[in-house]
Amino acid sequence: MAPAQKPRVRFAPSPTGYLHVGGARTALFNWLFARHEGGALLLRIEDTDVERNRPELVDGILEGLKWLGIEWDEGPFFQSQRLDLYRAAAERLFASGAAFACYCKPAAYAGADAAPDEAEEGEGDDEGPKTQKKVACPCRDLSDAERATRETSGVPRAIRFRVARAGTTKFEDAVFGPREVQNEEIEDFVLLRSSGLPTYQLSVVVDDIDMRITHVIRGADHLSNTPKQVLLYQALGAAPPIFAHVPLILGPDRTRLSKRHGATSVGSYAEEGFLPEAFRNFLALLGWSPGDDSEFLRTSELVERFSLSGVSRTNAVFDRPKLEWFNTQYLQKPPVEELLPYVEAELKRAGLWEGSQASRDRAWFAHVVDLIRSRTRLLGDFTSWARAFFTDDFDYDAEAREKFWKDERLAAMIEKLAAALAALPDWNHDACDAALRALATAEGVKAGLLINATRVAIVGRAVAPPLFETMTVLGKDRVVGRLRRALPVLSSR
RNA sequence: GGCGCUAUGGUGCAACGGUUAGCACGCGGCCCUUUCAAGGCUGAAAUACGGGUUCGAUUCCCGUUAGCGCUACCA
Numbered sequence: 001m002a003p004a005q006k007p008r009v010r011f012a013p014s015p016t017g018y019l020h021v022g023g024a025r026t027a028l029f030n031w032l033f034a035r036h037e038g039g040a041l042l043l044r045i046e047d048t049d050v051e052r053n054r055p056e057l058v059d060g061i062l063e064g065l066k067w068l069g070i071e072w073d074e075g076p077f078f079q080s081q082r083l084d085l086y087r088a089a090a091e092r093l094f095a096s097g098a099a100f101a102c103y104c105k106p107a108a109y110a111g112a113d114a115a116p117d118e119a120e121e122g123e124g125d126d127e128g129p130k131t132q133k134k135v136a137c138p139c140r141d142l143s144d145a146e147r148a149t150r151e152t153s154g155v156p157r158a159i160r161f162r163v164a165r166a167g168t169t170k171f172e173d174a175v176f177g178p179r180e181v182q183n184e185e186i187e188d189f190v191l192l193r194s195s196g197l198p199t200y201q202l203s204v205v206v207d208d209i210d211m212r213i214t215h216v217i218r219g220a221d222h223l224s225n226t227p228k229q230v231l232l233y234q235a236l237g238a239a240p241p242i243f244a245h246v247p248l249i250l251g252p253d254r255t256r257l258s259k260r261h262g263a264t265s266v267g268s269y270a271e272e273g274f275l276p277e278a279f280r281n282f283l284a285l286l287g288w289s290p291g292d293d294s295e296f297l298r299t300s301e302l303v304e305r306f307s308l309s310g311v312s313r314t315n316a317v318f319d320r321p322k323l324e325w326f327n328t329q330y331l332q333k334p335p336v337e338e339l340l341p342y343v344e345a346e347l348k349r350a351g352l353w354e355g356s357q358a359s360r361d362r363a364w365f366a367h368v369v370d371l372i373r374s375r376t377r378l379l380g381d382f383t384s385w386a387r388a389f390f391t392d393d394f395d396y397d398a399e400a401r402e403k404f405w406k407d408e409r410l411a412a413m414i415e416k417l418a419a420a421l422a423a424l425p426d427w428n429h430d431a432c433d434a435a436l437r438a439l440a441t442a443e444g445v446k447a448g449l450l451i452n453a454t455r456v457a458i459v460g461r462a463v464a465p466p467l468f469e470t471m472t473v474l475g476k477d478r479v480v481g482r483l484r485r486a487l488p489v490l491s492s493r
Numbered sequence: 494g495g496c497g498c499u500a501u502g503g504u505g506c507a508a509c510g511g512u513u514a515g516c517a518c519g520c521g522g523c524c525c526u527u528u529c530a531a532g533g534c535u536g537a538a539a540u541a542c543g544g545g546u547u548c549g550a551u552u553c554c555c556g557u558u559a560g561c562g563c564u565a566c567c568a
Contacts, residue, residue: 049567185564192566224497248562250560288506296517316505322504328530375529462528
């Protein structure tokens with residue numbers, strides 16, 4: 001048995017924008033596939049369009065991948081540094097007659113907009129076929145003499161692939177199945193621009209051959225152009241890889257995801273406080289399913305269960321609420337220790353880490369995070385509503401005051417509570433509980449009144465973990481201090 | 494316009510000829526409860542439409558419709 005070659009896949013973004021959700025999902029699928037198969041993932045930057053290329057965006061894309069935990073085994077390679085390779089390939093194809101020189105001026109796409117407009121408005125039966133049909137480039141059949149004339153007159157020249165006028169081109173797609181198209185549907189596409197730079201069709205094939213890519217996993221928007229590439233593989237004498245086109249991710253309005261759908265760069269999700277693993281889990285389930293109803297799949301399980309056969313053919317809508325749900329799951333299910341680094345970073349960002357108890361006492365930090373986490377949705381929650389767990393510098397939420405500090409007897413009772421708590425020999429859940437309830441009984445009020453008021457006094461909000469647990473982790477000094485600090489505000493009512 | 498792909502609740506996925514069409518998010522209700530979550534239970538909610546094939550179609554075929562993609566010297 002010849003050992004099957006290890007799969008080699010690649011993620012090939014072009015630096016014309018940040019790493020968006022769709023690209024991230026494609027990268028993730030490639031990565032999961034590579035890991036599952038024990039193959040290699042290459043990273044290739046497709047920067048052959050000097051017009052739209054923004055080199056400074058490359059770092060952002062790399063950062064996005066790193067945040068997602070997607071590491072590549074080779075690269076990044078830059079196509080802009082491999083131009084000789086593409087030119088050589090184009091020359092070879094030209095020399096063999098598989099390609100020809102084209103002297104036409106580049107199509108004016110400005111007119112592409114105008115033409116359809118006319119077709120719509122002029123509801124007419126105008127005879128003229130305004131729609132530009134796929135008309136073969138006249139340069140395809142230029143005689144040597146005609147060619148020589150143009151060469152000498154210095155007309156810029158592009159290289160086009162000579163597509164057979166008859167027959168069909170077929171290939172196998174791991175997701176969409178066997179594909180076959182009529183060659184007459186394929187135009188003589190450009191390989192090398194008159195600038196000497198390769199087009200996507202050329203560079204992608206040359207590189208995938210050169211880098212020995214075995215599986216091309218990419219967005220389904222490339223499905224229609226794949227026959228062109230298959231033709232190129234054949235002309236270049238190479239065996240095509242296995243293609244696997246994955247469905248696109250759409251916005252809530254079912255149109256292609258774009259800036260107007262709000263956050264579409266993975267970086268913005270990082271900033272918003274999503275956990276990479278939650279994001280990964282969510283993304284993996286967009287266009288892929290393990291085959292059963294499992295949804296909470298940690299990364300190791302994703303790698304273990306990923307398969308191209310589970311990839312769907314239907315476009316998926318990006319559902320933010322579900323993403324948030326995944327984040328809550330990852331905020332509360334894994335062992336707290338896994339969460340600590342993220343919360344620590346969040347606290348540092350908010351300037352709450354230096355000199356805090358959290359920074360000095362890891363066990364305490366873990367305990368507090370564990371107490372809060374089932375109530376958080378985003379990492380930012382640890383420094384917003386849960387701020388009082390990490391600093392004395394917090395204010396009282398207006399709604400909480402309105403709701404729980406209304407009773408005018410509260411000031412006196414809270415003062416007594418502070419004294420009672422201060423006198424407690426042991427500081428623990430039950431002791432606090434007993435002290436508070438005893439006071440409530442003595443005062444003839446329901447414990448809830450004191451409990452709710454106390455909560456607002458010690459954490460500033462109506463939302464917090466169970467009071468006595470909160471008191472326990474905060475410690476006697478802080479609790480008593482905060483109760484007394486609330487007195488002026490309470491009595492001013 | 495041409496070519497192609499797709500079509501299960503609002504959303505993401507299951508059911509790969511036979512199920513009371515399942516799960517999850519979201520939404521409503523109940524339980525738990527000192528707040529808010531979490532958790533448990535529960536309700537509403539889907540096979541786009543029309544033809545076939547078949548004893549039997551969500552599932553296979555055709556058409557319609559809709560959405561999306563490609564149709565650039567963009568990727």
